[in-house]
Amino acid sequence: MLLHDIHEPxxxxxxxxxxxxxxAAEIRDVIVRTVTTTGGHLGSNLGVVELTLAIHRVFDSxxxxxxWDTGHQAYVHKLVTGRLGDFxxxxxxxxxxxxxxxxxxxxDWIENSHASTALSYAHGVATAMRLRGELDRRVVAVVxxxxxxxxxxFEALNNLGHSGSPxxxxxxxxGRSYAPTVSKLSDHLAHLRLNPSYVQARERxxxxxxxxxxxGEMAYSGVHGLTSALREVVTxxxxxxxxxxxxxxxxxxxxxxxxxxxxxxxxEWDGPILVHxxxxxxxxxxxxxxxxxxxxxxxxxxxxxxxxxxxxxLSYTDAxxxxxxxxxxxxxELVAITAAMPGPTGLxxxxxxxxxxxxxxGIAEQHAVTAAAGMAMAGLRxxxxxxxxxxxxxxDQANLDVGLHGLPVVFVxxxxxxxxxxGPSHHGVLDxxxxxxxxxxTVFAPSCAEEVPVxxxxxxxxxxxxxxxxxxxxxxxxxxxxxxxxxxxxxxxDGSVCLLAVGKLVEAAEDAADELAGHGIDATVWDVRxxxxxxxxxxxxxxxxxxxxTVEDGLRVGGAGSHLIATMVELDELTGPVPPxxxxxxxxxxxxxxxxxxxxxxLGLDGPGIAASVLQARAVEQARAGLG
Numbered sequence: 001m002l003l004h005d006i007h008e009p010x011x012x013x014x015x016x017x018x019x020x021x022x023x024a025a026e027i028r029d030v031i032v033r034t035v036t037t038t039g040g041h042l043g044s045n046l047g048v049v050e051l052t053l054a055i056h057r058v059f060d061s062x063x064x065x066x067x068w069d070t071g072h073q074a075y076v077h078k079l080v081t082g083r084l085g086d087f088x089x090x091x092x093x094x095x096x097x098x099x100x101x102x103x104x105x106x107x108d109w110i111e112n113s114h115a116s117t118a119l120s121y122a123h124g125v126a127t128a129m130r131l132r133g134e135l136d137r138r139v140v141a142v143v144x145x146x147x148x149x150x151x152x153x154f155e156a157l158n159n160l161g162h163s164g165s166p167x168x169x170x171x172x173x174x175g176r177s178y179a180p181t182v183s184k185l186s187d188h189l190a191h192l193r194l195n196p197s198y199v200q201a202r203e204r205x206x207x208x209x210x211x212x213x214x215x216g217e218m219a220y221s222g223v224h225g226l227t228s229a230l231r232e233v234v235t236x237x238x239x240x241x242x243x244x245x246x247x248x249x250x251x252x253x254x255x256x257x258x259x260x261x262x263x264x265x266x267x268e269w270d271g272p273i274l275v276h277x278x279x280x281x282x283x284x285x286x287x288x289x290x291x292x293x294x295x296x297x298x299x300x301x302x303x304x305x306x307x308x309x310x311x312x313x314l315s316y317t318d319a320x321x322x323x324x325x326x327x328x329x330x331x332x333e334l335v336a337i338t339a340a341m342p343g344p345t346g347l348x349x350x351x352x353x354x355x356x357x358x359x360x361x362g363i364a365e366q367h368a369v370t371a372a373a374g375m376a377m378a379g380l381r382x383x384x385x386x387x388x389x390x391x392x393x394x395x396d397q398a399n400l401d402v403g404l405h406g407l408p409v410v411f412v413x414x415x416x417x418x419x420x421x422x423g424p425s426h427h428g429v430l431d432x433x434x435x436x437x438x439x440x441x442t443v444f445a446p447s448c449a450e451e452v453p454v455x456x457x458x459x460x461x462x463x464x465x466x467x468x469x470x471x472x473x474x475x476x477x478x479x480x481x482x483x484x485x486x487x488x489x490x491x492x493x494d495g496s497v498c499l500l501a502v503g504k505l506v507e508a509a510e511d512a513a514d515e516l517a518g519h520g521i522d523a524t525v526w527d528v529r530x531x532x533x534x535x536x537x538x539x540x541x542x543x544x545x546x547x548x549x550t551v552e553d554g555l556r557v558g559g560a561g562s563h564l565i566a567t568m569v570e571l572d573e574l575t576g577p578v579p580p581x582x583x584x585x586x587x588x589x590x591x592x593x594x595x596x597x598x599x600x601x602x603l604g605l606d607g608p609g610i611a612a613s614v615l616q617a618r619a620v621e622q623a624r625a626g627l628g
Contacts, residue, residue, distance in 0.1 A: 001026055002015070002019060002022055002023045002026055003023060003026045003027060003030065003079065003084060004084070006023070006079070006080050006084070007082050008080075008081065008082055009056035009057070009059075009060070009061050009080055009081060009107075010060075011080075012053055012056055012057045012080060013057050017256070017257055020050075020053060020256050020257075021256075023053065024049045024050055024053065024256070027049050027076055027079055027080075028046055028049055028283075030079065030084070030087065031045050031046060031075055031076070031079075032046070034087055034088060034090055035075075035090070037088075038088070038089075038090045038091050038092060039091060039421060040072075040075070040090055040091050040098050040421075041072035041073070041075070041098065042282070043281045043282035044072055044073040044144075044174075044281060045072075045073055045074075045075040045076055046281070046282050046283050047073075047172075047174050047253075047279040047280055047281040047282060047283050048073050048076055048142075048172060048253075048279060049076050049254075049283070050253060050254045050255065050256045050259065050279075051142075051170070051172060051253045051254075051259060051277055051279060052076035052077055052080065053076070053080070053256055054256050054257075054259035054260045054263060055140060055142070055170065055259075055263065056077075056080055056081075057256075057260055058260055058263040058264055058267065059138060059140055059263070059267070061081070061107050062106045062107045062109070063137055064137055064138045064139070064140065065109055065122075065125050065137065065138070065139045065140065066107070066109070066140045066142065067109055067110055067118040067121050067122055067125075067139070067140065067141045067142065068100055068110075068118065068142050069115060069116065069117060069118030069119070069141060069142065069143045069144065069147045069153075070099075070114065070115045070144065070147060071098075071099035071100045071110070071111065072098060072099060073142070073144070073172070074099065074100050074108075075087075075090075077100070077107065078096065078100075078104075078105075081105050081107040082105065083096060083104065083105065091421040091422075091593055093592075093593070093594040093595065093598065097111075097423055097592075097593060098421065098422055098423065098593065099111060099422075099423065099425065109121070109125070111424075111425065114389075114390070114393065114425060115144070115146065115147040115150055115153075115363045116147045116148075116149075116150025116151070116152040116153040116363055117152060118141040118142070118143055118147070119141050119143060119152075119153050119156030119157060119160065119167075119169065120152060120155070120156040120159075121141070122139050122140075122141040122156070122160070122165075122167045122169070123156055123159050123160050123163065123165055123167065125139050126139045126165040126166060126167050127163070127165060130165070138166070138168060138267055139165075139166070139167045139168070140167075140168045140170060141167060141168070141169050141170065142170045142172055143169060143170065143171055143172065144171075144172050144173075144174070145171065145172070145173045145174065145175065146340060146362070146363055147363060148171070149340065149361075149362025149363045149364055150362070150363040150364055151364055151366060151367060157169075157240070157243050157245060158243055160243075160244070160245060160272040161243035161244025161245045161272060162244060164244070164270075164271045164272065165271070165272055166269070166270055166271055166272065167272045167273075168263065168266050168267060168269075168272075168273055168275065169245070169272065169273070169274040169275070170263070170274075170275050170277060171249070171274055171275065171276045171277065172253065172277060172279055173250065173253075173276060173277065173278050173279065174278075174279045174280060174281040175281075240274050244271070244272065245271075245272045245273065245274050246269055246271065246272065246273040246274065247273075247274050247276065248262060248265070248266060248273060248274070248275050248276065249262070249274075249275055249276030249277065250276040250277065250278050251275065251276065251277045251278070252277070252278060253277035253278050253279035253280075254279060254280065254283065259275075259277055262275050262277075263275060314449045314474065314475055314477070315449070315472075315473075315474050315475055316414070316446065316449060316452055316470035316471065316475045317344070317345065317346040317414055317470075318346065318449070318475075319449040319450075319452035319453065319475060320345075320346050320385070320412060320414075320452050320456070320468075320470075321346035321347070321349055321350070322453065323452050323453035323456045323457075324336060324346075324347070324350055324383060324456065325349060325350060325353060326453065327456060327457065327460060328350065328353070328354055328357070331381060331460065333379060333380050333381045334357065334380075334381045334383065334460070335357045335358070335359065335375060335380050335381070335382050335383070336350050336351075336354075336357065336358050336359070336382075336383050336385065337358075337359045337360075337361065337368050337371065337372050337375075337382055337383070337384045337385070338359075338360055338361075338368070338384070338385045338386065339360075339361055339362065339363055339364055339365045339368045339386055339390065340360060340361075340362050340363045340364075341385075341386070341387065342358070342360050344387070344414070345385035345386065345387075345412070345414050346385070346414075347385055359371070365386055365390050365391070365393040365394040365397075366393065366394045366396070366397050368384055368386070368394065369384060369394040369397035369398050369401060369402060369409070370397045370401045370402075372384050372402070372407075372409045373397070373401040373402045373405060373407050373409060376402075376407040376408055376409050377405070377407060381408060381410070381460055382409050382410070383409075383410045383412060383456075383460075384409060384410070384411050384412065385412040385414065386411075386412075386413065386414070387413070387414055387415045387426070387428065388413040388414065388415050388416040388417070388428025388429075388430075388431040388469060389415065389419075389425065389426050389427065389428050389430075391411065391413050391428075391430075391431050391434065391435075392430050392431075392434060395434050398411065398434075398435075398438060398441075398465070399437070399438050402438075402465050403438040403439060403440060403441060403465055406440055406463070406464045406465070407464070407465060408460075408462060408463060408464060408465065408466075409465050409466075410456070410459045410460060410465075410466050410467075410468065411435070411465070411466070411467040411468070412456075412467075412468050413428065413431050413435075413467055413468065413469040413470070414470065414472070415428050415471065415472045416428040416431055416432075416469035416470055416471055416503070416553070416554070417429065417469075417471045417472075417503070417504055417553035417554065417586075417596075418471075418553055418586070418591070418596045418599045418600055418603075419471075419472050419596065420472070420593065420594060420595055420596040420599070421593050421594070421595070422593060423591075423592060423593035424590040424591055424592065424593075427586075427591055428469070428471075428554075429553070429554050429555050429586045429591075430554070430555060431467070431469050431554065432445075432469065432502075432531060432552065432554040432555070432559050432560050433554060433555045433557075433558040433559045435467045435469075435532075436531065436532050436558075436559070436560070436563045437558075438465065440464045440465060441464070441465050441466065441467060441532060442459065442462055442464070442465070442466040442467070442485070442530065442532060442533065443466070443467050443469070443530065443531040443532045443560075444458070444459065444466065444467065444468040444469070444529065444530055444531075445468075445469055445470070445502045445503035445528065445529065445530075445531055445560075446468065446470050446475075446503060446529075447476075447478065447501070447503055447504065447506035447507070447527050447529070448475055448476050448477060448478035448479075448480075448481070448506075449475035449476070449477060450477070450478060450479065450480070450481045451478075451481050451482065451529070452468070452470065452475075454481050454482070454483070455468050455529075456468060458484060458485070469503065470503065470504075471503070471504045471553070471596075472596070473504065473596055476507055482527065482529045485529075485530045485533065485535065486529070486530075486535050486537070486538075487526050487527060487528050487529050487530065487534070487535035487537070487538035488526070488527040488529055489524075489525075489526055489527075489538075489541075490506065490509075490510060490525040490526060490527050491510065491513055491523070491524060491525040492524055493513075493521075493522040493523045493524035493525075493545075494522040495524075495544060495545050495546065496521055496522065496523070496545065496546050496547065496618075497516065497521055497523040497524065497545060497546065497547045497548075497549065497614055497618070498523070498524040498525075498526065498541070498542040498545035498547070498548050498549070499512065499513065499523055499524065499525045499526065499549050499550075499551060499610070499614075500526050500528055500538070500542055500548065500549070500550045500551065500561070500564055501525060501526065501527060501528060501550075501551045501552075502528045502531060502550070502551065502552040502553070502554075502560045503528075503552070503553065504553055505551045505552060505553055505605060506525070506527045508551065508600070508605060508606050508607050508609075508610055509525050509551050509607075509610060510525055510607075511606070511607025511608075511610075511611075512607045512608075512609075512610035512611040512614065513525050514607070515607055515608060515611040516611050516614060516615075519611075519615065521614070521615075521618075523614070524541070524542075524545060526538050526541070526542065528560065528564070531560045531563060531564070532563060533567075534563070534564050534567050536571060536573065539564065539567060539568040539571060540571065540573055540574065542568065542579075543568055543571075543574055543576070543578060543579060545579055546579055546580075546621075547579060547580050547581075547582070547614070547617055547618060547621065548565070548568075548578075548579055548580070548581045548582070549581075549582045549583075549584060549610070549613065549614055549617065550564055550565065550581070550582070550583050550584060550585075551584045551585070551605065551610055552584070552585045552586075553585070553586060553600065553605060554585055554586060555585060555586050555588060556583050556584065556585030556586060556587060556588070557585075557588055559583075559585050559586075560585070561581075561583035561584070561585060562583065565578070565581050565583070580617065580621050582613060582614075582617045584604065584605060584610060584613055585605070586603060586605075587603070
């Protein structure tokens with residue numbers, strides 16, 4: 001197996017063209033076998049096999065800097081930079097990250113899994129190299145066409161062109177981000193993908209002209225103006241060169257030798273240059289190639305047949321899909337907006353039912369939120385559905401474009417809390433702290449699937465902004481819901497301990513109460529439901545207990561618990577001092593990938609962990625009382 005002899009990129013340069021073809025097949029086989037076991041990003045990596053090999057044969061990583069945008073297309077990069085032996089641990093606790101990771105390898109420069117950032121990194125790295133006098137080092141940014149729908153990418157292109165930084169931008173054009181790419185530029189790229197005859201004819205003409213004895217170069221120069229004019233019409237050449245960035249392509253991204261020639265030529269250019277390669281997402285694996293929606297962009301591991309339930313448990317996303325369809329049928333003013341993720345956020349059925357009321361803006365969360373603000377100003381009721389981790393990209397817009405204007409935009413934040421295998425960049429632990437900082441923002445946290453339609457209905461009736469945040473994990477079926485903006489008393493205790501639990505962690509709080517009962521402690525449990533504004537009745541009841549413990553799967557500092565206790569202190573009806581308080585939540589550090597339940601357990605946010613914190617807090621308070 002050739003791959004076993006590849007320990008670093010330099011090993012690729014001794015391989016023949018036939019061996020490279022054989023190696024590409026081996027790499028695809030390893031990726032398919034691994035990802036179908038561990039889960040992960042499949043289609044995007046199958047599409048960049050030849051491109052990655054060409055990049056590492058031309059450039060000298062890590063001396064030459066290779067940046068991946070986004071990082072989920074870097075599995076091939078990992079395999080040819082010495083990580084084959086550990087590849088089976090991909091996305092497993094303690095194993096390889098699903099993205100580039102600086103601690104794993106000197107070949108990994110950035111740990112990015114959020115799109116549209118690599119060009120800005122590239123501009124910064126190239127600037128540093130120029131100022132340090134390291135002019136023999138090259139910077140390569142591999143950017144997907146989906147990433148070019150993000151505003152930050154265009155800001156970086158503008159600066160690259162203005163500065164003249166010698167950055168090689170490799171545009172990996174597969175027509176998709178997560179879903180099919182949405183942008184006018186992608187329409188032009190698609191036009192090229194549908195017209196390969198232009199590229200083939202151009203190359204044939206160039207070869208023929210150069211082959212004319214004695215007159216080759218003159219003949220080539222004579223028709224160069226004609227081909228350049230043609231290129232202006234049928235390629236994005238004019239767009240990039242208007243920004244000061246040389247354009248070359250398009251090239252077949254699965255032709256290793258052809259891409260090598262293109263990259264070698266590009267490396268000689270003394271300014272920024274974009275090399276446009278066309279690839280096929282999911283190439284070489286039939287199930288991915290036949291997936292019209294996302295080309296098996298990411299693959300979830302299915303349970304083994306022996307333990308698989310006959311019916312998949314309902315997820316919060318499923319509940320949202322049903323709820324928004326029901327609301328849309330009654331509210332013609334309701335519109336839905338997402339940022340390149342109609343499938344994962346549950347909006348594909350809405351798109352099918354109401355195509356004129358659905359908007360996928362591409363990887364452009366900032367634009368999505370301000371566009372929603374404009375829609376709300378003009379009388380629509382926008383629902384913006386994004387992952388919790390991507391909400392942070394649009395905080396300024398949510399705060400000043402929506403919040404400042406008091407506009408009735410509903411944010412549906414999927415994958416909130418600890419998400420697991422995708423690692424620190426995807427844990428949704430900031431959303432509550434961010435949303436709670438926006439004045440007038442109503443923040444909902446459903447603890448079960450049945451609460452999602454109740455909360456969406458309530459959110460759509462509010463005069464101002466709101467957010468509904470829920471986790472990735474399957475929703476438990478509680479069978480009981482709250483109403484309006486009120487909290488729900490789950491369990492009444494004897495006044496010793498009150499647990500104020502948020503969202504998914506209501507179940508863990510109930511488990512903790514059961515465990516505490518074995519210690520003679522009869523705990524009260526509240527399902528907070530609405531973090532802001534919190535239910536005064538719940539807070540007053542909590543204040544009558546000897547100890548109050550808040551439980552959340554968001555940041556502990558500045559999160560839901562801090563907000564609840566601060567509001568409790570300000571209650572006019574509060575007649576006595578606030579009792580001792582313990583805030584349980586996610587610490588302020590970056591958490592590695594792993595299974596959500598395991599991470600929550602390690603953080604003390606499962607039933608036993610919460611119970612242990614309560615017992616410890618009671619012991620501390622009793623010791624203080626004894627000292628007093």
